[in-house]
Amino acid sequence: MNTQHNVVDFGRREFRVEASRFAFAVRARSVWVSIALVAVIIVFGVTSMTIGAYDVSFGEVLRALFDPTTDPDTRQVVFEWRFPRVLFAILCGGALALSGGIFQSLTRNPLGSPDIIGFGVGAQFGVTLMMVALGLNTYMYKAAGALVGGLITALLVYVLAMKRTVSSFRLIIVGIGVSAGLGSLTSWILISVSVEKAMMAATWGAGSLASLGFDQLLPAAGVFVLVALAALPLNRTLPVLEMGDDAATALGVHTGRTRFTAMVLGVALVALVTAAAGPISFIALAAPQISQRLLRTNTPMGTVPLMLTGSALVVVSDTVAQFMMVPVGVVTVSVGGLYLAWLLATQYARRA
Template sequence: MSLGLDEQVDAPAGARPGGATTAAAAVRRPADRVLLTAVFVLATVLVAVLAVVDLTLGTSQVGLRDLLGLIGGGGDDQTLAVLVASRAPRVLAGLLVGAALGVSGGALQSVARNPLASPDTLAVNAGAYVTVVLAAVLGISLPFVLSGTLTFLGGLAAATFVLAIARGGAAGPSRLVLAGSATMLALSSVTYLLMILFAQETQGMFAWGEGTIVQSGSQKVSQAAPVVLVALVVTVWWARRLDVLALGDDTASVLGLDVRRTRLVTVLLAVLLAALAVTVAGPVGFVGLSAPVIARLVAARVPGLYRHRLLLPFAALAGCAVVLAADVLIRLAIPAESGVMIPTGVVTTLLGASLMVWLARRLRASGPVRATASVGARAASRRRVGIVVGVLAVLAVTLLVAGTLLGDRLLLLGDVTNWLAGVSGKQVSFVLDQRMPRVLAALLAGAALGLAGTSVQAVARNPLAEPGLLGITAGAGVGAVLALVLLPGATIWVVSAGAVLGALLTFGLVYGLSSRRGLSSDRLVLVGIGVSAAASAVITLLVVLTNPWNTTMALTFLSGSTYGRTMAQVWPVMVALVVLVPLLVRWRRDLDVIALDDDLPRVLGVPLERTRFGLLLVTALLTASAVSAVGVVGFVGLVAPHLARALVGSSHTRVVPVAALLGAVILSLADTVGRTVIAPVQIPAGLVTALIGAPYFVWLLWRSRRSA
């Protein structure tokens, strides 16, 4: 059967169009039936072994011998209580969630004909998660049926939106994942905002939001199990239609299949399964991606397994194995109480992100890419450019003044003048000593992110690329958090050095993994998103292991905030701008030709690889300095250069200064709004930019869906 990337990914043998028919014929041979049976038996045995091992692991001193004693009738009440109240529900939850997500991901991949489709990349989990958090904020204690219905509606709305933007997956893997990532980031921003504003009502949901199968009793599992079982049976019964759908829409229609109804019912069943998994264990990351991929890899070697009535049950077994193996790995690597605190989804996300990177590396070039230079490429007159630069400069100064005056306490210009002269009162001095570093940090970090986005879009030749989507921002976040964890009380220069090192290592990893058979724009973006997901999981792991109760601090950093900034934290980004901006100005004409194709730079004598590497290095350094100043902020690097090209054309001589000014204006405005709109409560600037930037990003995808 087709994976949807048959023309773009090196699919394994047996995975070509028509493979389902060939497999159906081949399975009639006795040897093939034996092999098929053996594969299912081995998978079932593996799941059973993992389940038994998981039952023996926990915080109490109850091991395999004690559990065997229960079977023989010689166990004590304490062992039985531990088994019934904690360990058995945990293992059953792992089996339930793994099977549900495995089948859900397999169905979504078949509908989209894309092996990168999953409840994660289609934002199903994010849509379901935000509804759970919203219910907690409102103080609504819903019964299981209503809670499941709410998560189902949230996941369905998100998946429908993403599939509509990506034309059901027909627009290619990068567009599907980009649309899903943008939608997921927007929903995650809403979720983080709710958790920051309502910390007491949502206590414990940060770790739960990564997905954990730890259960307090068996109530949720027992309520979800019948519904999940029915949904699994119906999905497998419906699966024969997916075999026909795999032949292509036209062929399926000729054979009498109602393509639209088949897709609709399949998506509904897949979203229902994913929503039930979220209701039981939270959004366990990337199981819906990794389990079906593992199943399809095995199916490439086993005749007949590509038939969906066999493939989906095997994906369910693979999902069970992935979830249980992740839980066992956590408890073996980090025993005692610390292991309980680590969400299962952290490990599954690391596995799924690795598989996503592996799939992206197999991506073949899909033909000529749309040059970044052509986006918004109407040339602007010098007068227009002068007006734009002048207006943006005035806006930047205005926001600098407004940010200084506005906040939980309003100030006057006279107060600022007195403060600058050193004659202000203690209260005014206290306020401005705290506020000025925040205002400057937002202004300078915004300019750095705008320039970083300009560089990366030109190199990737993708107007939808930005440092966050390429993993550089998350990598810088890992470095900064790791510096704080390993060196408590570290100075800002140490934290900045950690952020720079993390950004550079992430940049090197993404660049190296993306350079197979030449740098491909789609491959660069997909690898970056996979590495970014893995880096985010590492940040969660570090926070949960070192300071699990201070999730507000973690959320504030991950959401991009200027809270508590000092002038010492402003200097690194200021130094980075002073050193790196002249390099971008020097390379401005090289950016123009690199943004077009690979041939023109060589014809004009531009050292392509060296210049491209240098530009990405500058991007990493600018991003790292911004992260050290304001934390993880997304979408400024996307919106600023795109608006710059729309305003002044595609020439980087004009785009570079305009993008820097736009970045400064956007982040400064977001910071001021976040500090004042519901003062004294503060909204992190990164959440404000995400709430604005993510819809803008989705609009860009929607506007270009026809041309895709």
């Protein structure tokens, strides 16, 4: 197998891998951006593991991770308690970023993320029903509630937005309305139950990675790998679909089937995160746009660099949240709100 990089005729540097059975090319910029994002994840991930009631230095964290003979108490704190939280941050960020890329590419609009068009709120509503109304608080039940709630919300939004064709602007407006309605229903449920159940749901609803261990991580990681592998073909078909249905059909893309598959996989990724950590808002909105600008591409859809961007955002946000002693959802909402305001202002300025 030979690996080489060269300059193609339009001046883009690529790394090419050639073997007897396969050959592929990777943009050099994607490689360097991915390496930089991995470095950010490692630095902030290790830093986050030094924070807590039990003081651990940067070097002690590294020794606890790689040296089984280190101090047992330190290794338990770092490896068994704090390391799963970092891994969960990486997983949640990657899942939300990929979901955001799918929906933004599907709607051809940077505002078309599950946070804005209501699918995340639908997943949150499903989990709230499971936890509060039915008293089912295990991960599998919450995952089922999040998936069903997100899919029903997606179907409702698409039906209400349908008028011969689905306009991205109409989809976003309808999604905002449905999201507001589901938010009101969630609030009504919480004020109708006992204080203990309402507090439990409210704590989960803040979006937190605390108290998550390997028991929750392993099944979540398994589901994430399966969904991410199923979403790989969308990296090729969704950018084609962005050119319009006629062009996509002419190039052999089944538009209806592609849209349905993308919607189901995008909602599944949101449900995966919502069930485990609660609603972590605005990562799905911001990560695809940041990744698109880092890679200098024309589509928010991507795979490895996109997911690494989301992972880096959540790891950095969770580190800040631990310093401030607040749930990570509070940090992402605060920063994401400012980002949304900037995005709306720039979108308006371009149209003016």
